[in-house]
Amino acid sequence: MRKTTRKFxxxxxxxxxxxxxxxxxxxxxxxxxxxxxxRVYLPAEQVDAEVARFxxxxxxxQLQVQEAIERLQAALGxxxxxxxxxxxxxxxxxxxxxxxxxxxxxxxxxxxxxxxxVTAQLLDVYAKITDDYLRERGSDIADVSHRIIKILSGSKxxxxxxxxNGAIIVADDLLPSxxxxxxxxxxxxxxxxxxxWASHTSIIARSLGIPSVVGVKNVAAVxxxxxxxxxxxxxxxxxxxxxxxxxxxxxxxRARQQQQQIFDIEERELPAITLDGIEVNLxxxxxxxxxxxxxxxxxxxxxxxxxxxxLYSQAATxxxxxxxxxxxxxxxAEMSGRDGAVIRTFDxxxxxxxxxxxxPERNPALGLRAIRLSLVVQDIFRTQxxxxxxxxxQADGNARLKILLPFVSNLDEVREAKRIIAEVExxxxxxxxxxxxxxxxxxxxxxxxxxxxxxxxxREADFFSLGTNDLTQSMLAVDRGNENVNSLFDPLHxxxxxxxxxxxEAAARMxxxxxxxxxMASNPAQVLVLLGxxxxxxSMTPSAIPAIRRLVxxxxxxxxxxxxxxxxxxxxxxxxxxYLQSHVPHLGAPFLTSAQLSKSTA
Amino acid sequence: MIISNRLGLHARAAAKMVRLANGFESExxxxxxxxxxxxVDAKSIISLLLLAAxxxxxxxxxxxxxxxxxxxxxxxxxxxxxxxxx
Numbered sequence: 001m002r003k004t005t006r007k008f009x010x011x012x013x014x015x016x017x018x019x020x021x022x023x024x025x026x027x028x029x030x031x032x033x034x035x036x037x038x039r040v041y042l043p044a045e046q047v048d049a050e051v052a053r054f055x056x057x058x059x060x061x062q063l064q065v066q067e068a069i070e071r072l073q074a075a076l077g078x079x080x081x082x083x084x085x086x087x088x089x090x091x092x093x094x095x096x097x098x099x100x101x102x103x104x105x106x107x108x109x110x111x112x113x114x115x116x117x118v119t120a121q122l123l124d125v126y127a128k129i130t131d132d133y134l135r136e137r138g139s140d141i142a143d144v145s146h147r148i149i150k151i152l153s154g155s156k157x158x159x160x161x162x163x164x165n166g167a168i169i170v171a172d173d174l175l176p177s178x179x180x181x182x183x184x185x186x187x188x189x190x191x192x193x194x195x196x197w198a199s200h201t202s203i204i205a206r207s208l209g210i211p212s213v214v215g216v217k218n219v220a221a222v223x224x225x226x227x228x229x230x231x232x233x234x235x236x237x238x239x240x241x242x243x244x245x246x247x248x249x250x251x252x253x254r255a256r257q258q259q260q261q262i263f264d265i266e267e268r269e270l271p272a273i274t275l276d277g278i279e280v281n282l283x284x285x286x287x288x289x290x291x292x293x294x295x296x297x298x299x300x301x302x303x304x305x306x307x308x309x310x311l312y313s314q315a316a317t318x319x320x321x322x323x324x325x326x327x328x329x330x331x332x333a334e335m336s337g338r339d340g341a342v343i344r345t346f347d348x349x350x351x352x353x354x355x356x357x358x359x360p361e362r363n364p365a366l367g368l369r370a371i372r373l374s375l376v377v378q379d380i381f382r383t384q385x386x387x388x389x390x391x392x393x394q395a396d397g398n399a400r401l402k403i404l405l406p407f408v409s410n411l412d413e414v415r416e417a418k419r420i421i422a423e424v425e426x427x428x429x430x431x432x433x434x435x436x437x438x439x440x441x442x443x444x445x446x447x448x449x450x451x452x453x454x455x456x457x458x459r460e461a462d463f464f465s466l467g468t469n470d471l472t473q474s475m476l477a478v479d480r481g482n483e484n485v486n487s488l489f490d491p492l493h494x495x496x497x498x499x500x501x502x503x504x505e506a507a508a509r510m511x512x513x514x515x516x517x518x519x520m521a522s523n524p525a526q527v528l529v530l531l532g533x534x535x536x537x538x539s540m541t542p543s544a545i546p547a548i549r550r551l552v553x554x555x556x557x558x559x560x561x562x563x564x565x566x567x568x569x570x571x572x573x574x575x576x577x578x579y580l581q582s583h584v585p586h587l588g589a590p591f592l593t594s595a596q597l598s599k600s601t602a
Numbered sequence: 603m604i605i606s607n608r609l610g611l612h613a614r615a616a617a618k619m620v621r622l623a624n625g626f627e628s629e630x631x632x633x634x635x636x637x638x639x640x641x642v643d644a645k646s647i648i649s650l651l652l653l654a655a656x657x658x659x660x661x662x663x664x665x666x667x668x669x670x671x672x673x674x675x676x677x678x679x680x681x682x683x684x685x686x687x688x
Contacts, residue, residue, distance in 0.1 A: 082613070082614045086614065089617050089620050090648060096646070126652070
């Protein structure tokens with residue numbers, strides 16, 4: 001039964017803020033990570049239409065089954081079609097239809113939910129049947145139920161955006177691909193039980209700029225559909241049934257943020273130039289091709305890092321084919337504008353590929369991964385390079401795609417990769433397949449060996465990309481995922497800053513381009529230091545671009561250089577934090593970990 | 603009546619029963635003799651299947667309506683001929 005306006009007390013939950021922003025709206029429960037069969041409480045006046053929608057779907061299902069029966073009969077003879085005939089009879093079954101209709105009317109439920117719940121009850125009864133053969137018939141019911149739901153849902157994502165229009169999605173978990181399809185103009189935010197700050201769903205939420213809180217224990221069980229909830233993506237607070245005072249507090253916060261967003265949009269066309277006239281490139285890090293929309297929204301200068309291994313995790317079966325990759329890279333090249341996109345070749349570990357003879361690794365972070373794996377399993381690398389070179393062949397003759405080699409620790413790796421790339425070029429030439437040649441090849445600088453060898457590497461590479469996340473981990477020998485030591489992870493550690501300075505100077509001396517593509521590039525205080533160290537090409541999560549653009553436009557490069565030269569001379573992370581907090585307090589915390597902050601003020 | 607075909611009142615047999623039953627105006631209810639209080643509608647395949655009448659199950663028919671005599675005869679005949687199987 002639908003409870004009318006019974007008042008529940010305000011309840012506060014806590015999770016991890018995945019993407020900043022306050023959202024206030026109606027909770028919308030999604031009980032499947034794929035975003036299907038969502039539960040909707042319908043207003044009374046929509047119930048009749050929902051019943052009609054259900055019967056319409058049943059009629060379509062009947063037609064589908066009827067057609068399938070005719071096809072089967074034509075192919076195999078009348079006898080073989082009987083299984084589908086029992087499906088047809090189920091679809092014509094009046095009592096089943098009446099039960100579902102009654103469920104919709106009693107619960108004000110959407111049809112998908114009603115079909116699923118009623119058939120699930122039936123399946124429970126079937127499971128108790130002792131006769132094996134008869135019990136098996138439960139699968140027919142499941143089939144029929146699935147067919148109706150599929151028809152009702154149509155294209156699943158448009159549906160979720162429409163269903164949750166003006167609401168906040170509450171779910172046990174959301175798949176990254178579902179999050180990527182959310183339309184921030186419709187869905188106000190989401191909150192999940194699962195996930196962490198660095199989970200792919202969270203990264204996508206940030207790139208879409210959709211307020212979200214993850215890791216909220218039991219949220220899908222505590223919050224009821226239709227309740228008012230508030231989520232604060234900055235603090236990780238989730239409040240259901242807010243009191244009038246709470247509501248007023250957060251409404252004011254939201255209003256301020258909306259004002260800020262308007263500024264962001266107005267500002268996005270403004271050039272990223274410092275007060276003393278130095279231009280800075282702000283590029284976007286992209287994981288899913290779908291995110292390209294977000295990057296355009298923030299007016300990024302192209303894609304500074306496309307993490308291609310996400311194609312692998314998205315592919316239904318194992319590795320994406322050459323054609324799958326070609327389509328994805330071509331789209332990337334077309335959408336990323338004249339600045340183009342940097343494609344980082346697969347940064348995968350051997351465990352993901354189920355290689356024959358691959359021994360389990362105790363420490364995969366230092367194992368057979370990235371360029372190392374590409375050089376061992378060359379056919380996978382060749383396929384990827386073929387797809388990139390073909391996609392880089394633009395009508396106007398400009399190769400807008402670049403290749404970036406991850407996790408390089410040895411010059412030979414770069415030379416071997418370049419040899420393979422040259423072979424692929426030759427092969428494409430001989431096969432007369434349209435492709436681009438002389439595509440730029442870059443090297444990720446993310447292990448100490450590559451830092452030390454920056455100068456010789458610069459002779460082999462067209463550009464460098466500083467991966468500050470992995471570089472910080474490997475310079476400091478700290479596993480960011482290890483709770484015992486993660487407070488030691490700090491990109492502002494003097495050792496990391498000096499390594500960055502060393503690489504930047506080597507690149508300048510050797511006259512090759514260098515960019516930064518780690519999380520550092522999205523933190524204003526850290527960006528100030530990076531700029532001062534001479535790094536003027538920054539790639540970041542797209543939603544960070546407005547704040548960084550504002551920072552660039554508010555400073556003098558000479559001041560940034562001055563701060564960087566002061567900071568680089570300091571000996572401890574705490575001194576660096578203290579210095580930044582006292583000299584540029586308006587930029588906010590230089591680093592987000594609370595342990596870091598308490599240490600730096602101690 | 604005893605369900606005597608090997609597979610019992612399975613999907614295909616039930617389908618035949620539902621088709622036949624839907625040809626009559628009368629209300630046609632079935633019950634297992636061991637659970638008389640639970641009757642199911644012979645015109646609904648879902649209900650028939652839930653009866654879970656395997657081979658050897660004794661069932662009873664309750665038919666009420668204008669063509670009840672014809673209906674009773676036709677359905678008994680269907681069960682007698684083991685749904686045209688075996």
